[in-house]
Amino acid sequence: MRAKLFLFASENDLPGWKERGTGDVKLLKRKEKGTIRLLRRRDKTLKICANHYITPMAELKPNAGSDSAWVWNTHADCADE
Numbered sequence: 001m002r003a004k005l006f007l008f009a010s011e012n013d014l015p016g017w018k019e020r021g022t023g024d025v026k027l028l029k030r031k032e033k034g035t036i037r038l039l040r041r042r043d044k045t046l047k048i049c050a051n052h053y054i055t056p057m058a059e060l061k062p063n064a065g066s067d068s069a070w071v072w073n074t075h076a077d078c079a080d081e
């Protein structure tokens with residue numbers, strides 16, 4: 001699935017949404033443990049811009065003011081900066 005990813009930056013910058021690029025999103029499931037990880041790479045550079053496990057605490061919510069945008073929180077993203 002294709003997506004444009006934004007990060008809400010509130011530390012060290014003015015608060016607001018920062019674009020992290022457009023590209024394909026993959027949901028990867030480990031057979032042994034059953035854990036699911038979200039992996040997202042930028043087009044052209046293939047640089048990782050989202051890499052984290054989907055946990056029960058990562059509640060997916062529709063973004064206010066948009067029919068096609070979703071919001072979730074994660075504290076353990078391992079993406080390249």
